[in-house]
Amino acid sequence: MGTLALTDIRLADQNLDTLPLLESLRQTCFSAKAEVCIERARHITTFLRDRANPDEPMEIRYARAVNHFLANKLPLFFDDSLLAGTTTSKPFGAPVYPELTGLTIWPELDTMSTREKNPQFISREDADELNFNVFPYWMERNILEATRAREGNPACMKLFERIVFFIASKAGTISHTVPCYTTALERGLEWLIAEAARHEQMLAARESRPSEASEQLNFFRAIQIALKGVVAYASCLSAKAAALAKQETNSVRKKNLEIMSSVCARVPAKPARNFREAINGLWILQIAIHAESINMAISPGRLDQILFPWYKRDSANGKLTVKEAMELVGCLWLKLNDNTNLVPETGEELFGGAGTVPAVTVGGINEDGEDAVNDLTYIMLRVTELLKTRDPSLNARYHLEKNSTRYRDRVAEVVAATKSVPAFYNDIAAIKTLENQGIATRDARDYAIIGCVELSAAGRSYDASSSIMLNLVSALELALYNGKRPITGDEQIGPVTGAAESFRSFEEFWEAFTTQLRWLVDEAVKLNEMMGKTHQEYLPTPLLSALFEGPMEKGKDLIFGGACYNSSGATHIGFADTVDSLNAIEQGVFLDRKCTFAQLLAAMARNFEGDAALHAYLVNRTPKYGSEEPIAIKNSRNLLRFLYETYQEYTNYRGGKYRPAYWTMTNHAGQGKLSGPLPNGRKAYRIFASGITPVSQAATDLAACLNAVGGIDALHIPGGEAFNLKYSVIKDRDDLHKFSQAIEAYFRTGGLHIQFNIMSYETLIDAKAHPENYPELLVRVSGYSAYFKDLNEAMKDEIITRTAYDLKTGKSVLFPQQHKGMLPHE
């Protein structure tokens, strides 16, 4: 059993009235406008350009750059938070990472402050600094261009730049990981620095050194340099807090600043002695990682487990009340919202609304296989319920044999209250899936979620879980059009697999489809490997490596395979649309012979204009993924198995396997807008379904849908899945009970993940029409949460049209007929 001392796990007596600090900080958070922060870009660039010794290996040079930035990073205190430290120099900052995709905002420096959608403010002075001083240095040096130059502008890169086949995320990020904060908090960075120095000295003293000794020595030195930067930043925070305290006349603020000064003088350099030190130390480490790695899905992990020893000790000693713990957790939650991604206008149009997705995981079992739910789990759930902020992305693990139904019901209640968070994970399926990837049982049991939905052996596995985003519909179209796609015209893109009209059986078409898909996967993997090599050359990660198990022992940076486990994630867009199209072809062309392949393609070329009967047949009479029709089940599972087996044949540049996944962020909306009509009756340029979710309005029976998705073999989805389910409303205790039981039933069929939006079609349609009335409406997108108002129009439509179920009847709710034009097949 987990440790429970709370008398009321709902913590009903704590709310935003009793926690006025959180209410005040929350209001500030919601009213903050995004500003571009150039602080890191300026320091890193000027250091590498003007001060770094080019003769030093990159591992050392980059560590010095990180140290330089952290040591010079401004210690800022914008509000009354109990935690010291800010990710950027702005209250709500979008940091620029010019070594990745920062230069994409170059054309918009003069206009992004005033753009219509999600403007990000930048002063003329900062814009000029980027234009004249920062960006020119990186023109040949960012990951994309350094790769292009080294590899000679390879075909796979040109394919990526068409955007409509796959996205090679390494151009913009690796990040996407769960570090191990425990050691740094328990022992302090000074201990880690000493440990790196000890390894360095031992290696230097060895008479016969391994061939890689030079790299290892550099790595140990780099860790020390980078971590000293973190300590320097904490010292600056301490000094600044002390100075501000001296000037402060408000006694509460003065006291808080004094405590923060004392906390930062202690952590993260030395072991945390109490809950406040542990939580602030963790926050400073989270900030520090962003000095090195971009702010995309750096996920703090199982915080109810990591922080529990300090909570338990302070509570037992009467030094910490539940209210105080909630305030500190709440401050951390709000601090995790202090930064956002830098997004150019094109990005907003294609993929807008995404946050930085620092995922926090709670609940589940511990390394010994026992219930890990504790008081802090419930505190974190209550804080999430009260704050309802976009980040952190909260994920609740649930082990149906070890965790109590009381816990499950409480998580369900929080989902009902927030309408969208947390997401649920099935421990049994997730642990088995990780074990199947070679993760030791104890490590698998300690898994945490990265970013959207990706599974990770926390602090031990470096997963680069967002390496590839592959559009499955593009492979389908390549098979339909003999290696070409309508959007790319007459250009031969994929292999010649034959005209669709020539296929005499579904098996022949499947062969063509998988040939195109295998080719596309190969191109995407090829480019990922090239970019991985560029990351190794240009962007080592000694700071992050110090916060992992493995690198110190192996003497190897994470980017070179230093972690205990390694993998690369490849996620897929358009899964349900592809499966339904395969179903339609098999049933319509080959079984029912409702039309020939030529007739189907001709109807698609007309976007089904004048083909009402055939279109109605395709939409209403062919098997749908999300139902229990055998063809739909066969094709969905065959596709998952094919992708699993294909990816697992590759070994990445760090020695790990590729893991297929099915989460789409907002890419299913953008890619849908770029794709022509499909055999399942989806009309041209309509959004695709999200993640592994059935096509909107295609699966009308809730139980069948849960069985179909839950019945998928989770072993074939080692990268994680996003299954989005929508309920119109949870009205009463009976609904809540049914809601919670449906989760249990889904997990008993083997389902890996499930997340919800509890809102009706009408509410969402009204929110689209009147965003001013819904400033805080939080929705679950495809693995992460977003404010509905921030999403682009296509993404709003996708969330509106997702099938909504009635908990009482278990059937889909009729979509408002006056808005049916939004549906994919209309």
Place this chain on the structure above:
Amino acid sequence: MPNDLMLQSAIKNFSNCLSSEFAEDFLQVLLGLMAVVFILDHDFRKNIERFSGRYQFKSKDGHITVAALFKDNRLEVREEEIPDPDVTIFFKDGKALMGYLLTPKPDILGSMLRQEVSLDGNLNYLYKFAFMAKRLQLMVTESF
């Protein structure tokens, strides 16, 4: 022609082009204005100090082949194919290119669907060029 008259003439051409329905000469007009402003405006010229870049613009119908060469704080425009460009921009027509570089709300999806603009080479060079074009547009707009 005196400098200010040259500038006024180039600005007028550019403004006409921006408001024209077809914008056939957009690229030539843009590069012409750029070249003049680089000479006359010190602040704008800072954009190309120590900058060396070779741009190739090609219309998809093959009728327009223009090179923009930035070197020694100057812009040289040639109507020819150049070897080893840093980036090549293929565009359907002047209007498509104008929309791609200057429109306040770029229709990227539409542009892709219509296959109006495609690129080959170092994208950062395009980003820099697009910034200069946009700033020039703002300078011109503000000057009226």
